[in-house]
Amino acid sequence: MSRRPLRVGVLGCADIVWRRALPAMGRVEEVEVVAVASRQRAKADRFAARFGGESVQGYARLLERDDVDAVYVALPTGLHHRWTLRALEVGKHVLVEKSFATSLAETEEMLTAARRNGLWVTENFAFVHHHQHGEVRKLIADGAIGEPHLFTGEFGIPPRSPGDIRYRADLGGGALLDVGAYPVRAAQLFLGPGVSVVGATLLVDGERGVDLGGSALLCSEAGVAAQLTFSFQSSYRSAYSVWGGAGRITLERAFSVPPTLRTVVRLEREGGVEEYELPPDDQFANAIRAFARAVRDGADPAGHGDVLLQQAGLLEEIRNQARRFPAVPTAGVPDGR
Template sequence: MKKKIKFGIIGCSRIAESSTIPAILESKIAEIEIIGSRTTSKAKKFAKKFNCKKYGSYEDVLNDNQVDAVYISVPVGLHEKWSIRAAKAGKHILCEKSSTTSYESAKRMVLESRKNNVRIMEGFMFRFHPSIQKVSELINKKTIGKIFSFQSRYGFPAISKKDIRYQEKLGGGILNDAGCYPICASRILFNEEPKSIYCNLITDKKYKVDEFANILLEFKDGKIAEMNVGYGLFYQSIYEVWGSKGVLSLFRAYNIPADMSALLEINTEKIIKMKVKPVNHFKLMIDYFSKEIQMKSKSNFNFEEDLLKQAQVIEAARKSNKEKRRIKISEII
């Protein structure tokens, strides 16, 4: 395998510009080969900003024989189309979250990747931050005793109604945008899959996209995960894990800037506050993905299976909201 993984960029999004492309440039084992956009002018603008010699359309990226992997950062509703095309072109795929708009779609994406012997990973950068690893370590050490619940709030001030997240056909809405984070975090920290879900989505009547979500996941042995996400709210990015002997709280849990320390609070009658040193979790994600492709290290989770399990839970959330009842995850097949 080549010394560095050469990335092609499919989609010149805000997150690509602010975080993922800079992370690839910072990496010692990955580099940008070509940048693709819907318009040549935007691709050229990004290429100039990031000192990339090659730019063009999405098809140009897929037709480039130098490209080992693609980073897909188009709207959620287009993830399946470009992931399948990338797989058929023999490119490994780092796909922005949420992976897609349905469980059936996720199965098609993974099937095509496996058929073409390429890897596909959903881009949850927070899972690579040492803060969640520290929380997992404390849980495993029984620092707060037997775990009972996970509670999370993730939301932001109002976004423009012209934003793609308000376009139903492009997979907009708070569930795909932010609800996916605490769902993923609860699965990681409980180290198991939920048994059932209840989800209530509050939808903008004009744009027909969900702006707020209240979600309850049930796990085995009575464990629960509660989460509230939304637009037009005071910024929150926090989760707490409550056990028989204490509570673990992580502040700025999901999208933490590379120059900010994560604050972890351990409350077991006495309160201990711990700072986790600043790191670029986007770079950690890029390196982790690249090393797996290079076979330099073995991932502690299966990319494809994790993408499918996450998509299955989110599909169950949609079904719960539509049918106004608790949905067993096993109903989603």
Template structure:
């Protein structure tokens, strides 16, 4: 068995503490060797908890030969800059979504990863849950006939105003935080080459907010297939998608963030008869960690969805006047070295 991938965590975001650090610790494929934070006390606390060293500079682990890869749970506006710095330093990268906030930045990151033979993986957990493969098997087997339409929505209740999702300089907003999920589900359904094209989009930003808090997008999947996506930061919780076919429809609830002990139930409706299809529980965070370790060991090429997703997100942001767009990463926190390897 190969030795565990030695990973450094750059940032101490709540999601990293709640989902990813426990998943790393539970995996035989990953060893956390460092935690970096602009808050030395926070870094030291997590380092003690996970038996690793603390760093108070994001750049420090990039120069460490004992680090094989980095995980980036930083604010969205910092993803592309720090992912690029890590790749130039020779580190594999697991980066939270979105990997980049423009198609050009995503293309640059993917090209850099390919040229250096490094794994660049966007950490979208739901794609690793087995329920979605079950859905695709049912569709391929003709359970709903010819696919006609796809609808997906991910909405969550409002958080405190201090949350980074409401700060445009940090890449906040409903599109960048939640719109990724239904869009990625559409790309996984149809593929990304060339994938769906944007038809139109709307966004809402209340006067008291600096970012968009809700939005919709309509995409053309070709051959008459319509894809309607919805997302929002000021709603009741909803996490679902439905595939409509010529003879039935198939719905997935708890589609994007199911806990590891959740037992999914697909809803299949045909000829007015509703059937519930029970599936086993699955740990999408654990599966994602295993998949990343495999990508590192095989030096897998970046998935094409990274670039296509970034291009479509950018197109949606530009076509929705209410959306605040951060075109380039803000210089928030420590600035990544322009060329940390000196090459």
């Protein structure tokens, strides 16, 4: 007898919900979307009509439903803490869109609530579930570039429209938590535990009170450095590289990867350049499937929680240590993704 799919309710109707999450959930047999909630009933109706499930007006009403096993929190970052805690207290597992929370203290409280209620909670960093990163790690393990000395990561998007929630300080906006979180998370894949922040900068829009970009220098306990850059004011870039004593590996499309895109791992060594083209991989569906299986199998959250805490701690260190410079806002243009 096949197992019943995990019944999921969606909190919020942000762009990522219709562009990525709900289409991916439709490709994953392990989950079933049973409800979509928005503050605006008309928006919930449109999403439910297109992707399935019932429309619900108001997030609290969705959490009251007995037919919801887990919720996907796709609200602005500043609302993640409140609605994740409410979901956990009524017995729902939670998949939280990145960034997980606005602070280390919020992250600790959310993990404590999950443990107290015997529930699974995780952050939806879909990119880590794409197989290209495993290929990079395998090349490194096989000695293709010698001993790694430096990780560089960049994620930037063009300016959004002035009313975009990414520019709302009260909703946890800013480039660090939105796009900067990606290269920080990627650096952990290669630097491991014990990473610390050596220095950072932030470009701050003083009028709106949010950062529009910045940079950070991280370092592992072994002295391997990570140079990270993030921006709301750039041409689109989503890349990282690992530089070692015998060569360098680069991914030019590292973080936001459509499920139909064939990605390329570029290996540069003294003897020339090799490019390994990889078949498409559905990172968003993989992330949702991994969440459903962790819930189903009762996965041990101990090590997983450590990753969430380290990520939150690094983001907070970057914010606290950053030297701030004034940013000059620019007009919004299409983001090119």
